Amino acid sequence: MNKKNIMKEALHRYQRYLSQSDTEDTLLHKNFKEKLAHIESDQKLIKKIQSKVNATSSIIGSSLFITGFLIARLTLPVAVGVKGVEEKSYIEELPIKIIEISTHEEFKKIITLAINKEISLESKSNNNISQLYIYGLEQEKNKEFKKLLNLDNNYEGPLTIIVNN
Amino acid sequence: MIDFKNTYQELISGDNDFRRNAIEKLYIAFEISLKRNLQIKYPYVDSHLRKSIDSENKESTMKLTSPFIEEIIQIAFFKIIEKNLSPKSEYAIVGWLKDIVNKTASEEIHRFWRKFEVDENTQSNSASKIKFDYDTKVEELNKLSKIKNPSEKVKSEISRLRVQIIGIVKLITKGGHLNHAKASAAPYIMECIDETTMLFGLQYPDQASILMEYTVGQKTENKKPNNKNLQEIASIYGQSLSNIKKTVSTYSKLLKESLSECLD
Numbered sequence: 001m002n003k004k005n006i007m008k009e010a011l012h013r014y015q016r017y018l019s020q021s022d023t024e025d026t027l028l029h030k031n032f033k034e035k036l037a038h039i040e041s042d043q044k045l046i047k048k049i050q051s052k053v054n055a056t057s058s059i060i061g062s063s064l065f066i067t068g069f070l071i072a073r074l075t076l077p078v079a080v081g082v083k084g085v086e087e088k089s090y091i092e093e094l095p096i097k098i099i100e101i102s103t104h105e106e107f108k109k110i111i112t113l114a115i116n117k118e119i120s121l122e123s124k125s126n127n128n129i130s131q132l133y134i135y136g137l138e139q140e141k142n143k144e145f146k147k148l149l150n151l152d153n154n155y156e157g158p159l160t161i162i163v164n165n
Numbered sequence: 166m167i168d169f170k171n172t173y174q175e176l177i178s179g180d181n182d183f184r185r186n187a188i189e190k191l192y193i194a195f196e197i198s199l200k201r202n203l204q205i206k207y208p209y210v211d212s213h214l215r216k217s218i219d220s221e222n223k224e225s226t227m228k229l230t231s232p233f234i235e236e237i238i239q240i241a242f243f244k245i246i247e248k249n250l251s252p253k254s255e256y257a258i259v260g261w262l263k264d265i266v267n268k269t270a271s272e273e274i275h276r277f278w279r280k281f282e283v284d285e286n287t288q289s290n291s292a293s294k295i296k297f298d299y300d301t302k303v304e305e306l307n308k309l310s311k312i313k314n315p316s317e318k319v320k321s322e323i324s325r326l327r328v329q330i331i332g333i334v335k336l337i338t339k340g341g342h343l344n345h346a347k348a349s350a351a352p353y354i355m356e357c358i359d360e361t362t363m364l365f366g367l368q369y370p371d372q373a374s375i376l377m378e379y380t381v382g383q384k385t386e387n388k389k390p391n392n393k394n395l396q397e398i399a400s401i402y403g404q405s406l407s408n409i410k411k412t413v414s415t416y417s418k419l420l421k422e423s424l425s426e427c428l429d
Contacts, residue, residue: 006358006421006424006425006427006428007376007380007417007420007421007424008380008381009358010358010359010361010362010420010424011362011376011377011380011381011420012380012381013355013358013359013362014359014362014363014366014377015201015377015381015382017215017359018201018204018205018208018215020214020215021204021211021212021214021215021232021234022200022232022235023231023232023235025197028196028235029192029193029196031239032189032192032196032239032242033189035239035243036185036188036189036242036243036246037185039185039243039246039247040181040246040247041181041246041247041248041249042247042248042249
């Protein structure tokens, strides 16, 4: 053996040694092909589970929403009556008290006070007849306004003030 | 030569039949080079099969136990289907395959050590120590070999490590690993050459397999390597032609230097 060929010979020997444990190519490839046919991807199973979970959750989710909506619709009242001067309050349903006054000055004074006290009102004027409609006064409230009209402090209900000239 | 573009399209197709087809093509094309690479990296594995020189004995032994390295490579290829892995591009296929095979090998090699541990001829408590010693010594040798212009102290440390590693490999393989009966030189010279080649492979497994393919592989055997078969080697190892040429020139020089010491 000379130094020139030493590498080739050494690698040749080593390769021959390593290849001693090699299985024949055709056998090995056949074996691999057979095994490969039985290999399934894990992710396929995961995807299957995921799709099942998605379908189930969408069915359960929609049915839960419908059930919840129905329970809410049946148990919660549509409108609640509130005591106060809000729209459709019972105060507006009480009998109207009509107060007649003789002078326009007095009428103006009443309107100014009602506006200042932020009392809900409506006024109409036709020739010499003026009319002020107050939607409702509550008990123990608007004492100054009630005093001006000589009303009792406990008075509640709508009010119409007419100037009778 | 494998068509990387088509193989890549099949691998990313998401269809299991296409993917199986691509994996089969890749296995047939790269099995040998990947196997050689692992055999060089783990020379002690499958040594019991190589020991039986007589072909009849070998066949009967192989019927009982299939080569572990071949098993590892098959497991790595099956993993691609099982875990739905695919390469980043058609140019990265070879590197990607090598990565998967190397990772699988490092995971599976513990099975070899466990087998070695329960072997009736091995002392059960020594196997883990042998493995630890082997790993640390190979790592240390690789570190010291990278030193440029090593001092006398480093050189003597390197030769000490080489002797120790060879000792460990011989212990695992239960004796010398090659047959010197038909050798043209004295048995002790051949033993030195074989051990040096094995150590070179342990230190530089990738470069050693390239060098082996270049020098004595199927593509270049009995003829002078030319650009055409070098190009084929480059595609098998997923490297450029210039890189292969550089590896061959650098590492053949290194191996020749180490081997010459046996003749001196």
